[in-house]
Amino acid sequence: MAALRQSARRPADTPHGLWLLVPAEDPRATPTLDGRTVEVVDRVTEWEVLDGLFVKSLRTD
Incomplete structure (x- = not known):
């Protein structure tokens, strides 16, 4: 997880x-x-x- 976190913070990396x-x-x-x-x-x-209204807006049911 640490390597993934560090890569995510470097714009040139994936x-x-x-x-x-x-x-x-x-x-x-x-x-x-x-x-x-x-x-x-x-x-x-x-x-x-993320407030509750935002999370509810993501629902697709």
């Missing part, structure tokens, strides 16, 4: 970005998966809170 969606009760809390912290270097460029 993949050209990486999205990791992490459900959370508190959007301001540090994200975790299975009790492990998800590293976020810069909350301005690497963090986006």
Whole structure:
């Protein structure tokens, strides 16, 4: 996972970005998966809170 994360941060490498969606009760809390912290270097460029209305708009049913 670390190699994938580092490649995603270098524009010349593939993949050209990486999205990791992490459900959370508190959007301001540090994200975790299975009790492990998800590293976020810069909350301005690497963090986006998706509100419920946005997520509902993605549904295709």
